[in-house]
Amino acid sequence: MSEPEILQGRKPDAWHLKPPFDFRILVLCALAVCCLGYSAQRLDLGRLFSDVGAFFMASAGLKESSSIGEGISGLSGGMFPPVFDERTPVEYVDDLEARLARPFAHLETTATDQTSLDPGTLEIVTRQIETQVLVEPLGYLFLVLLKMLETVEIAIWATLFAVVASLPLSVLCARNYAPHLAIYAAARTFVSFLRSVPELISALFLVLAFGFGAIPGIVALALHSIGFLAKFFAEDIESADVRPQEAIAVTGAGPLAVLRLAVLPQVLPSFTALTLYILDRNVRMATVIGLVGAGGIGQELKGRFDMFQYDRVATLLLVIFLTVLLLDFLAARIRRVLL
Amino acid sequence: MIAGALKTPIADARIQAPDTHTGDTPISPRGRLLVCDGLSKRFGAGTPALDNVTFSIDRPQLTVLLGSSGSGKTTLLRTIAGLVPLDAGRIEIAGAELTPASLARVRRRLGMVHQDFGLADRLTAAQNVMAGAAVNLAWPRLLFQAYPRGVRLRACELLAEVGFTENQANRKARELSGGQRQRVGIARALIGRPQLLLADEPVANLDPQTASGILSLMRAAVAAHGAGILCSLHQTDLACQFADRIIGLKAGRLVFDGSPAELTAETAAALFASATRDSDGGSDVSEPRQER
Ligand SMILES: Nc1ncnc2c1ncn2[C@@H]1O[C@H](COP(=O)(O)OP(=O)(O)OP(=O)(O)O)[C@@H](O)[C@H]1O
Ligand SMILES: [Mg+2]
Numbered sequence A: 001m002s003e004p005e006i007l008q009g010r011k012p013d014a015w016h017l018k019p020p021f022d023f024r025i026l027v028l029c030a031l032a033v034c035c036l037g038y039s040a041q042r043l044d045l046g047r048l049f050s051d052v053g054a055f056f057m058a059s060a061g062l063k064e065s066s067s068i069g070e071g072i073s074g075l076s077g078g079m080f081p082p083v084f085d086e087r088t089p090v091e092y093v094d095d096l097e098a099r100l101a102r103p104f105a106h107l108e109t110t111a112t113d114q115t116s117l118d119p120g121t122l123e124i125v126t127r128q129i130e131t132q133v134l135v136e137p138l139g140y141l142f143l144v145l146l147k148m149l150e151t152v153e154i155a156i157w158a159t160l161f162a163v164v165a166s167l168p169l170s171v172l173c174a175r176n177y178a179p180h181l182a183i184y185a186a187a188r189t190f191v192s193f194l195r196s197v198p199e200l201i202s203a204l205f206l207v208l209a210f211g212f213g214a215i216p217g218i219v220a221l222a223l224h225s226i227g228f229l230a231k232f233f234a235e236d237i238e239s240a241d242v243r244p245q246e247a248i249a250v251t252g253a254g255p256l257a258v259l260r261l262a263v264l265p266q267v268l269p270s271f272t273a274l275t276l277y278i279l280d281r282n283v284r285m286a287t288v289i290g291l292v293g294a295g296g297i298g299q300e301l302k303g304r305f306d307m308f309q310y311d312r313v314a315t316l317l318l319v320i321f322l323t324v325l326l327l328d329f330l331a332a333r334i335r336r337v338l339l
Numbered sequence B: 001m002i003a004g005a006l007k008t009p010i011a012d013a014r015i016q017a018p019d020t021h022t023g024d025t026p027i028s029p030r031g032r033l034l035v036c037d038g039l040s041k042r043f044g045a046g047t048p049a050l051d052n053v054t055f056s057i058d059r060p061q062l063t064v065l066l067g068s069s070g071s072g073k074t075t076l077l078r079t080i081a082g083l084v085p086l087d088a089g090r091i092e093i094a095g096a097e098l099t100p101a102s103l104a105r106v107r108r109r110l111g112m113v114h115q116d117f118g119l120a121d122r123l124t125a126a127q128n129v130m131a132g133a134a135v136n137l138a139w140p141r142l143l144f145q146a147y148p149r150g151v152r153l154r155a156c157e158l159l160a161e162v163g164f165t166e167n168q169a170n171r172k173a174r175e176l177s178g179g180q181r182q183r184v185g186i187a188r189a190l191i192g193r194p195q196l197l198l199a200d201e202p203v204a205n206l207d208p209q210t211a212s213g214i215l216s217l218m219r220a221a222v223a224a225h226g227a228g229i230l231c232s233l234h235q236t237d238l239a240c241q242f243a244d245r246i247i248g249l250k251a252g253r254l255v256f257d258g259s260p261a262e263l264t265a266e267t268a269a270a271l272f273a274s275a276t277r278d279s280d281g282g283s284d285v286s287e288p289r290q291e292r
Helices: A003-008 A023-042 A045-059 A067-079 A096-100 A139-173 A181-196 A199-210 A214-239 A242-249 A255-292 A297-306 A310-338 B011-016 B073-080 B103-107 B125-131 B139-143 B149-161 B178-190 B208-225 B236-242 B265-272 B275-280
Strands: A086-089 A106-117 A124-136 B034-041 B050-057 B062-066 B088-093 B110-113 B196-200 B228-233 B245-250 B253-258
Touching (some): A023 A045, A067 A310, A086 A139, A139 A181, A139 A214, A139 A255, A139 A297, A181 A214, A199 A214, A199 A255, A214 A255, A242 A255, A255 A297, A255 B125, A255 B139, A297 A310, B034 B073, B062 B073, B062 B208, B062 B236, B073 B088, B073 B196, B073 B228, B125 B149, B125 B178, B149 B178, B178 B208, B208 B228, B208 B236, B245 B265, B253 B265
Parallel strands (some): B050 B253, B062 B228, B110 B196, B196 B228
Antiparallel strands (some): A106 A124, B034 B050, B245 B253
């Protein structure tokens, strides 16, 4: 009788069962803790804890002041209240008639005191100057929402292009479906490269190539998203249950049929989740790459920040936050319908 | 990228005219349905799952593979379908040798019922059945799962034959019971009108009545278009009732090959004597325990 059969025949009380995890994992964890400790030292993470601690002590009244607290109060003073209206002196408005016709728009006369030196008497006089301003109560909010819409459009187009390109690319990146090992290696390398270039950097270059506006933003986001989606789509394809795939393959059908009928139904929920995640991420990243001139709300944000108009920055941040919240809600609904 | 160089036949033709063989190597008049010659397979370092198994199926008949759990039934069927690479041996299906090059072409003559069904969970029962006829589907049709009318009709017929209602046919596979899933797997294997049907425990999850019904259905397929069936079972009584021929496997070796009448109670008992208790003493035959 051969060795394995003898092993198989051992009494149950002598059976050796595989442990759920072995000591190598523990060693790895210990090693990881050591590395983290070293890294914390290098990055001066101690300061993080002391600063945050000081902030909480100051908030509780145990300490006079803290550096974080000062920074925050300085900013929040400038950011509150957020600005929603647009006030333009009438002399700067070209199309006064048209803009007055919009809802809520009206003219206001404001009197401002102007102090100046009277050249005749050499005395300081204060005069009241009346200026007419066009007030559009929601004018700025409207502008911000338009910019936000542009940003969302950029994100949607980028995501769409990325999905269309990633679907075939992910098949080449999946070891079990790549037609050849060389193609697999090339596709993987290409995808890693796309993922390794940050959107902000590629947007900088693409703005040079395409000029300011939405197009460089779309291309930059799409390239990075392809790098992400193709990789994760491919991993889903590789880890899909083989049994349905075998069942289609034994009918003599080719890999396309197997992919469509056995793999796609399995990975579709995961693909959807990944795509929705990338859409969400693209909306947020689209605001960031606007900073370098690739269109959307980011361009506005950078301008206002540089002009120290923190109350407008507050409006912008509020709109971005609400948009992300709304998209999250929509994504959850889409997921529920599709799965 | 559908494998094989066949252009003309569409799935329709395959379904409606089962007698015109579309493969490039037609069965020669004396061509045998299945030839297995010295099949051996060992997984890792353990005992072999298949040990020099040789047999052939010469004419349309229902051949039952009988053996206890772990005796190599699934492995044998999977090697014939080209899903498990052989260590040694040669397989010929309907006159064509099974090689990596001929695999896709030979598989068109096969239908297979998998022990674990292999259904796509998110497709409906009907979509799963029609997926068995996707071989010659052009890719735009494939993309939208737009099967020709003939395929759709046949799928509905088959589902009705295995006891599905219209409502159940449109239910997602993951919402079906074990036995229902098994019957979907059987309908899918039959939709291509295979010359050789490999069925791995097709009635394992079914009650006795349904099991008999399914085996009768498979026999009817033999009669209707001259298919050969190789079907693994672990119920000796069902095997004796339905089989034209029984092949007994034990620990990967072919230990019996004959008609149901030739299968004596002792042989059957020996076939199912619990192999895992060998070391506890007692010979194979002395233990009359039957795993049913
Ligand atoms: N992929 C695999 N890797 C390793 N061992 C395997 C594999 N597939 C099968 N085996 C082993 O080969 C032997 C035969 O298995 P097989 O599945 O063919 O048995 P079976 O007769 O179909 O049993 P059952 O009636 O339980 O389905 C078993 O010992 C099994 O553990
Ligand atoms: Mg089995």
